[in-house]
Amino acid sequence: MVGPITLLATAVVLPAAAAGVLRRLLRTSMVLSLPIGISALLVNLFFFPGGSEVLLRLGPVTATREGLELALQVLARILAISGAITLFYLTTRPAELVVDLERRGVSPRLAFVANASVQTVPAMVDRASAIIAAQRARGLDTEGSIAQRARGLVPIVGPVIMGSIAEVEQRTMALEARGFTRPGRRTLLWHPADSGAERVARWLLVLTVPALLVARSAGWLDLLG
Amino acid sequence: MLVLEAVSYRYAGAERPAIRQVSLTLDKGEVLGVVGPSEAGKTTLCLVASGLAPRAIRGAMDGRVLLDGADTTALPMHEMAARAGICFQHPQTQLSGICGTVFEEIAFGPMNLGLQRDDVVVRTWDALDVLGITALAERDPMQLSGGQMQLVAIGGLLALRPAHLILDEPTAQLDPGGTRLVGECLARLAAGGASILITEQKTDLLERICGRVVVLEKGGIVAAGPTDEVLAAAGLAAMGVAAPSRVRVRRALAGAGFGDGAIMDALH
Numbered sequence: 001m002v003g004p005i006t007l008l009a010t011a012v013v014l015p016a017a018a019a020g021v022l023r024r025l026l027r028t029s030m031v032l033s034l035p036i037g038i039s040a041l042l043v044n045l046f047f048f049p050g051g052s053e054v055l056l057r058l059g060p061v062t063a064t065r066e067g068l069e070l071a072l073q074v075l076a077r078i079l080a081i082s083g084a085i086t087l088f089y090l091t092t093r094p095a096e097l098v099v100d101l102e103r104r105g106v107s108p109r110l111a112f113v114a115n116a117s118v119q120t121v122p123a124m125v126d127r128a129s130a131i132i133a134a135q136r137a138r139g140l141d142t143e144g145s146i147a148q149r150a151r152g153l154v155p156i157v158g159p160v161i162m163g164s165i166a167e168v169e170q171r172t173m174a175l176e177a178r179g180f181t182r183p184g185r186r187t188l189l190w191h192p193a194d195s196g197a198e199r200v201a202r203w204l205l206v207l208t209v210p211a212l213l214v215a216r217s218a219g220w221l222d223l224l225g
Numbered sequence: 226m227l228v229l230e231a232v233s234y235r236y237a238g239a240e241r242p243a244i245r246q247v248s249l250t251l252d253k254g255e256v257l258g259v260v261g262p263s264e265a266g267k268t269t270l271c272l273v274a275s276g277l278a279p280r281a282i283r284g285a286m287d288g289r290v291l292l293d294g295a296d297t298t299a300l301p302m303h304e305m306a307a308r309a310g311i312c313f314q315h316p317q318t319q320l321s322g323i324c325g326t327v328f329e330e331i332a333f334g335p336m337n338l339g340l341q342r343d344d345v346v347v348r349t350w351d352a353l354d355v356l357g358i359t360a361l362a363e364r365d366p367m368q369l370s371g372g373q374m375q376l377v378a379i380g381g382l383l384a385l386r387p388a389h390l391i392l393d394e395p396t397a398q399l400d401p402g403g404t405r406l407v408g409e410c411l412a413r414l415a416a417g418g419a420s421i422l423i424t425e426q427k428t429d430l431l432e433r434i435c436g437r438v439v440v441l442e443k444g445g446i447v448a449a450g451p452t453d454e455v456l457a458a459a460g461l462a463a464m465g466v467a468a469p470s471r472v473r474v475r476r477a478l479a480g481a482g483f484g485d486g487a488i489m490d491a492l493h
């Protein structure tokens with residue numbers, strides 16, 4: 001448990017505080033990890049096999065001390081993982097990520113797909129709301145019971161998807177007309193700043209992983225509890 | 226110089242060719258208009274001339290497309306793109322959709338060609354400059370008006386510095402304001418000596434910028450000649466192509482008995 005918590009503090013909370021996104025990080029990662037966190041907590045707390053020290057008895061199930069320890073450990077891990085993912089999303093602009101990936105040799109097509117999938121979400125939302133408005137004007141029910149709404153989805157999903165597919169051919173042609181299919185590297189106009197300190201921090205984090213693995217298999221971490 | 230020599234094109238799966246035995250020449254510095262009813266094959270003609278058909282769209286082509294006398298069959302699409310840029314009707318679908326600013330959007334083509342960074346920047350500013358949209362450089366392309374987007378699309382082509390521009394109904398999806406905006410830009414480009422092949426239903430625009438016009442019907446060229454003559458021909462209206470407003474006004478005046486005099490002179 002000390003492991004994930006140390007990780008959470010040094011690799012998630014500290015950097016988030018430095019980047020000024022600590023509050024948003026806490027809120028988002030809490031929401032993200034709440035469902036899985038609660039279920040993991042309950043399952044491990046009450047269904048830990050072979051625990052000896054009983055803390056609480058609730059009908060057929062018992063909570064043991066060993067179960068509680070494991071539950072807290074799993075929870076700390078979940079928080080560390082969801083915190084790290086949230087931190088990534090809060091501090092990384094998709095456009096910068098894509099440019100940087102491409103600079104490091106990822107194929108332009110792959111980078112394009114990654115970029116386009118992020119950028120087309122708003123376009124899809126726009127299209128969907130335009131179609132919803134149009135269908136509503138013709139009397140479509142988008143409110144009311146779940147079943148009613150589900151039925152209402154049918155005439156909306158079709159046009160959204162068909163519209164996007166029809167666009168694909170036009171978009172492909174337009175891309176080809178601008179030389180996108182040329183093999184080889186593209187020119188990049190800019191790339192995100194990458195300071196020496198960031199580079200050092202990144203390498204330290206990477207090196208920490210084998211170090212922790214070694215420490216763990218050597219049993220040093222057990223000393224910490 | 227862009228030359229189509231007896232070109233026919235049949236889309237994969239289609240029974241009949243969409244264009245048949247089309248021959249035309251676009252000289253350097255010339256603006257050539259193409260009119261014709263719906264389904265006549267105007268878009269197909271543009272796709273073939275730009276090299277997209279058959280490179281990006283499956284189909285069978287007969288005849289030859291020549292650029293400055295050289296056969297283009299063996300040229301890959303990205304090399305065609307640097308010689309003949311094509312612009313379509315829909316403004317949104319021609320933008321890359323991955324660029325946060327107009328500047329990056331216009332730089333997209335030259336970046337694809339792998340040109341030197343400085344060269345890309347110069348070409349991009351030049352394209353913005355020629356179209357008079359330098360003020361839009363920092364804007365989000367997806368937040369522009371249709372006319373502005375269309376100019377950005379054209380700018381993206383100009384930055385490739387193609388010797389020929391092919392425009393397939395560039396104002397068809399635009400409102401009157403956008404049509405005027407794009408029309409003025411095209412007129413400036415034409416006056417500046419660009420070689421342009423343009424299809425349009427809006428004959429007023431063609432009348433303004435084209436030296437010659439060809440009429441395409443059912444996949445074949447049925448008339449060709451100087452813009453004034455072709456667009457004033459009686460048969461055009463029957464095809465669903467409206468004559469330029471100047472011609473229609475002249476006809477209306479003549480029909481109302483004002484066949485000669487100062488008004489008619491002013492309209493010539």
Ligand SMILES: Nc1ncnc2c1ncn2[C@@H]1O[C@H](COP(=O)(O)OP(=O)(O)OP(=O)(O)O)[C@@H](O)[C@H]1O
Pocket residue numbers: 236237239243261262263264265266267268269270282
């Ligand atoms: N991708 C395609 N596959 C098969 N047939 C096609 C395809 N695109 C166009 N056609 C057919 O080719 C013919 C010519 O179409 P084209 O789009 O070139 O005409 P157009 O003059 O541009 O018409 P419009 O004024 O409607 O734009 C039509 O009969 C059309 O149905």
Ligand SMILES: [Mg+2]
Pocket residue numbers: 267268269393
């Ligand atoms: Mg067309």
